[in-house]
Amino acid sequence: MKIVDAKVVVTSPGRNFVTLKITTDDGLTGLGDATLNGRELSVVSYLRDHVVPLLIGLDPHRIEDIWQSLYRGAYWRRGPVTMAAIAAVDVALWDIKAKAAELPLYQLLGGASRERVGTYGHASGRDLPELFDSIRQRLAQGYPAVRVQTGVPGLKTVYGVGGSAAAAADAGSVSAHPRPVVEDWDTAAYLRHLPSVFEAVRSEFGAELPLLHDAHHRLTPIEAARLGKDLEPYRLFWLEDCTPAENQEALRLVRRHTTTPLAIGEVFNTVYDYQTLVTEQLIDYVRSAVTHFGGVSPLRKLFDFAAQYQIKSAIHGPEDISPVGMAAAVHLDLAVHNFGIQEYSGHTPLTERVFRHAYTFTDGHLHPGEAPGIGVELDEELAAAHPYDPAYLPVNRLQDGTVHDW
Numbered sequence: 290m291k292i293v294d295a296k297v298v299v300t301s302p303g304r305n306f307v308t309l310k311i312t313t314d315d316g317l318t319g320l321g322d323a324t325l326n327g328r329e330l331s332v333v334s335y336l337r338d339h340v341v342p343l344l345i346g347l348d349p350h351r352i353e354d355i356w357q358s359l360y361r362g363a364y365w366r367r368g369p370v371t372m373a374a375i376a377a378v379d380v381a382l383w384d385i386k387a388k389a390a391e392l393p394l395y396q397l398l399g400g401a402s403r404e405r406v407g408t409y410g411h412a413s414g415r416d417l418p419e420l421f422d423s424i425r426q427r428l429a430q431g432y433p434a435v436r437v438q439t440g441v442p443g444l445k446t447v448y449g450v451g452g453s454a455a456a457a458a459d460a461g462s463v464s465a466h467p468r469p470v471v472e473d474w475d476t477a478a479y480l481r482h483l484p485s486v487f488e489a490v491r492s493e494f495g496a497e498l499p500l501l502h503d504a505h506h507r508l509t510p511i512e513a514a515r516l517g518k519d520l521e522p523y524r525l526f527w528l529e530d531c532t533p534a535e536n537q538e539a540l541r542l543v544r545r546h547t548t549t550p551l552a553i554g555e556v557f558n559t560v561y562d563y564q565t566l567v568t569e570q571l572i573d574y575v576r577s578a579v580t581h582f583g584g585v586s587p588l589r590k591l592f593d594f595a596a597q598y599q600i601k602s603a604i605h606g607p608e609d610i611s612p613v614g615m616a617a618a619v620h621l622d623l624a625v626h627n628f629g630i631q632e633y634s635g636h637t638p639l640t641e642r643v644f645r646h647a648y649t650f651t652d653g654h655l656h657p658g659e660a661p662g663i664g665v666e667l668d669e670e671l672a673a674a675h676p677y678d679p680a681y682l683p684v685n686r687l688q689d690g691t692v693h694d695w
């Protein structure tokens with residue numbers, strides 16, 4: 290078998306998605322997600338200008354060899370643009386291999402290790418009544434676990450909190466924000482307020498509901514240690530991205546002070562970003578997405594590495610991972626032994642028409658379905674009717690104007 294065509298499709302059915310479609314001489318096609326939120330066109334160029342020409346004529350079955358040649362052959366390794374581009378190739382090739390075998394991808398990854406894939410959904414509110422309504426909505430949708438984000442008194446907009454312009458941009462409401470929205474931030478106010486929110490949520494919803502929280506890289510190590518300690522009475526499922534974590538050693542300090550489980554990694558793109566975190570058991574969940582980590586091949590290796598340290602998977606699954614990236618994730622989730630949880634936000638009805646998929650979401654659980662490959666079909670005509678629309682993620686500033694981590 291030979292690759293005869295590879296094309297990059299950019300579409301914005303409400304938010305931007307970048308998709309690679311590879312075609313072989315016997316008519317098989319494979320899809321891969323290359324969406325890098327807010328920097329989409331850089332990956333489009335990387336693929337169109339530098340990767341597609343190299344793919345034509347290659348044997349699509351040689352996934353590992355093609356992956357290594359794109360990674361090592363470029364000389365310039367790692368980074369989100371490179372790894373999103375390589376991810377799209379990797380997933381499209383796995384899609385083709387599984388279609389050629391007439392099997393759903395999870396069968397090639399060792400088969401199902403479980404019946405279905407547990408998820409968590411996002412709840413948020415500017416105040417407690419709004420937050421409680423949001424949690425109730427997620428529970429009504431069947432979500433078995435809920436991520437809780439809250440407004441902070443004195444701040445206008447906070448990451449992940451519904452109703453804010455920043456939340457709209459995060460969710461990908463594109464044309465309204467051709468330049469980044471600015472959020473405001475005050476760490477001391479957040480650290481004072483958050484434990485009281487979890488106390489209220491626990492007394493309203495009981496001890497059993499798994500609760501998660503995303504600190505979105507905003508804390509210093511000692512602040513993160515304090516927060517983890519203060520949240521211990523509420524038994525979180527995890528505290529996510531408590532520090533920026535480029536400095537992996539910083540997590541030693543956090544870990545020394547708290548038993549709140551820690552999850553990190555949605556902005557990481559290779560196993561090297563996790564080396565200290567995993568070997569020193571400084572975290573409990575690895576959070577990378579198939580789309581930003583170079584594909585199914587390296588993410589599987591990361592999960593196997595993490596398994597040696599009893600660390601579990603928790604694939605990033607926001608709206609900016611396309612249904613193609615989500616499908617690949619769900620196949621991996623079903624197959625790996627050390628699965629932890631899958632983040633799942635779903636997509637708009639229009640997005641679900643552009644990308645028709647075999648995976649299903651029922652009673653808060655995902656299943657990849659039994660279609661050969663990853664089980665996603667791209668409607669190219671509908672995709673073309675919704676062209677690229679410039680959009681940026683928000684930036685974050687302290688109240689004196691200093692730029693802060695977002």
Ligand code: EZ4
Pocket residue numbers: 326459503505555605607608609632682
């Ligand atoms: O802000 O995917 O856990 N999920 C998150 C996401 C990220 C976006 C960035 O593109 O933190 O909502």
Ligand code: CO
Pocket residue numbers: 503505529530555
């Ligand atoms: Co996150």
